Amino acid sequence: MGRFSEYASMVMDKAQKFGRLRSLSIVTAGATALFMGVTAYHNQDNLFGTFVMPALRCLPAETSHNFAVWACKHRLYPASEYPDDLNLHTKFFGRLISNPVGIAAGFDKNGEAIEGLHDLGFGFIEIGTVTPAPQAGNPKPRVFRLSDDRAIINRYGFNSEGAQPVLQRLRHERQKEDFNGVIGVNLGRNRRTRNAVDDYVLGVQTFGPVADYLVVNVSSPNTRGLRDLQSKQRLQELLEAVNNARAGLTENPNVPVLLKLSPDLELQDMRDIVNVITKKKSRVDGLIVANTTVTRENLQDTSTAVQGGGLSGKPLRKRTTQMVAQMYALTNGRIPIIGVGGISSGYDAYEKIEAGASYVQIYTALVYEGPELVERVKEQLSILIAEKGFDNVQDAVGSNYRDYLPPTRAEQNSKPAQ
Numbered sequence: 001m002g003r004f005s006e007y008a009s010m011v012m013d014k015a016q017k018f019g020r021l022r023s024l025s026i027v028t029a030g031a032t033a034l035f036m037g038v039t040a041y042h043n044q045d046n047l048f049g050t051f052v053m054p055a056l057r058c059l060p061a062e063t064s065h066n067f068a069v070w071a072c073k074h075r076l077y078p079a080s081e082y083p084d085d086l087n088l089h090t091k092f093f094g095r096l097i098s099n100p101v102g103i104a105a106g107f108d109k110n111g112e113a114i115e116g117l118h119d120l121g122f123g124f125i126e127i128g129t130v131t132p133a134p135q136a137g138n139p140k141p142r143v144f145r146l147s148d149d150r151a152i153i154n155r156y157g158f159n160s161e162g163a164q165p166v167l168q169r170l171r172h173e174r175q176k177e178d179f180n181g182v183i184g185v186n187l188g189r190n191r192r193t194r195n196a197v198d199d200y201v202l203g204v205q206t207f208g209p210v211a212d213y214l215v216v217n218v219s220s221p222n223t224r225g226l227r228d229l230q231s232k233q234r235l236q237e238l239l240e241a242v243n244n245a246r247a248g249l250t251e252n253p254n255v256p257v258l259l260k261l262s263p264d265l266e267l268q269d270m271r272d273i274v275n276v277i278t279k280k281k282s283r284v285d286g287l288i289v290a291n292t293t294v295t296r297e298n299l300q301d302t303s304t305a306v307q308g309g310g311l312s313g314k315p316l317r318k319r320t321t322q323m324v325a326q327m328y329a330l331t332n333g334r335i336p337i338i339g340v341g342g343i344s345s346g347y348d349a350y351e352k353i354e355a356g357a358s359y360v361q362i363y364t365a366l367v368y369e370g371p372e373l374v375e376r377v378k379e380q381l382s383i384l385i386a387e388k389g390f391d392n393v394q395d396a397v398g399s400n401y402r403d404y405l406p407p408t409r410a411e412q413n414s415k416p417a418q
């Protein structure tokens with residue numbers, strides 16, 4: 001099966017290079033394989049890694065993404081029976097969660113697969129990015145795998161069904177007595193909106209009453225000008241408006257607001273941001289570090305690397321861990337951080353935690369490894385926490401952040417010349 005997986009990936013890559021991926025026969029074959037795999041999985045262990053995931057990777061990236069959401073929506077993946085160890089239980093902005101591993105934004109953009117994702121064993125689920133009005137996003141193709149790099153480039157451009165259908169789904173979830181999962185809503189702006197601030201305010205007013213947390217996403221590289229909202233003055237204006245909108249909510253006026261940052265920020269940008277988010281009027285309750293990067297460094301798949309968009313996955317791991325440590329240091333560990341970027345094991349998750357993250361999220365590795373990854377990450381993380389002598393994940397947060405900080409100029413200058 002390992003060979004099959006390599007062969008399938010090779011065929012996929014070659015086909016992608018020659019632009020033949022959308023042939024109906026491959027789609028049909030992939031879909032059939034998915035159905036067979038999902039059905040068979042109920043009777044056979046580890047079938048996802050060896051069969052279903054390689055089959056899914058034969059499909060164009062966006063098609064397989066849609067299939068995966070669809071399978072979660074219909075709860076075709078078997079529910080995880082892994083009992084989260086007590087040392088993973090933690091508080092998440094006032095709610096108790098059984099583990100600190102969440103699914104990052106961008107997988108379930110429209111809130112269709114919440115319970116299916118919960119089944120996989122995630123401790124919290126972030127849906128979105130949701131824009132106020134529906135929009136189609138960028139023309140296809142807009143998602144690309146870099147299999148050799150265990151990475152993805154996407155330029156979806158906030159394809160969203162818009163706030164209303166997503167709100168209906170969330171309300172429906174909230175009415176269920178047997179589901180009490182933690183759900184965050186990641187908010188974005190419509191491409192054509194003149195005043196971006198209005199869109200985030202609308203997002204807060206719409207989703208504040210039903211969400212466990214909200215995310216102000218100003219870090220996607222695929223909407224022109226969006227990342228400029230991270231600049232000091234514009235961020236201040238935006239967060240003040242967001243906080244005012246939250247204060248005006250009659251239901252859930254203390255819903256936590258988190259800010260999701262780009263990994264491409266310089267140290268001075270980060271200082272400016274900390275300056276803003278520690279002011280009373282523009283404060284945030286947490287940070288998500290980080291979104292995808294526009295940089296392309298040390299990639300194997302140089303032909304796909306030229307695609308425009310945000311890069312995620314393994315190549316992002318080191319930079320995002322460093323940035324977690326930087327934000328942890330700049331905020332004196334006072335603002336909870338969700339660490340995200342290139343996590344594909346419990347070791348990677350632990351790295352983010354000891355750098356200063358209270359929680360972690362995963363996306364790209366799930367595409368390559370399948371849903372079994374969630375249990376694996378939790379199991380390894382739990383063992384590591386115990387091995388390092390901590391009783392609980394909370395005690396490990398920031399325990400080694402200094403090791404991940406980039407060298408200061410003075411440290412660099414004191415190095416002997418090579």
Ligand SMILES: Cc1cc2nc3c(=O)[nH]c(=O)nc-3n(C[C@H](O)[C@H](O)[C@H](O)COP(=O)(O)O)c2cc1C
Nearest residue numbers: 104105106129154290291312313341342362363364
């Ligand atoms: C296909 C794809 C779509 C994404 N869409 C969004 C999005 O809509 N909103 C957002 O805040 N982040 C989005 N992200 C970024 C992820 O939430 C995450 O920050 C990033 O991928 C780094 O984590 P990873 O390396 O584990 O994938 C997307 C990522 C991918 C791969």
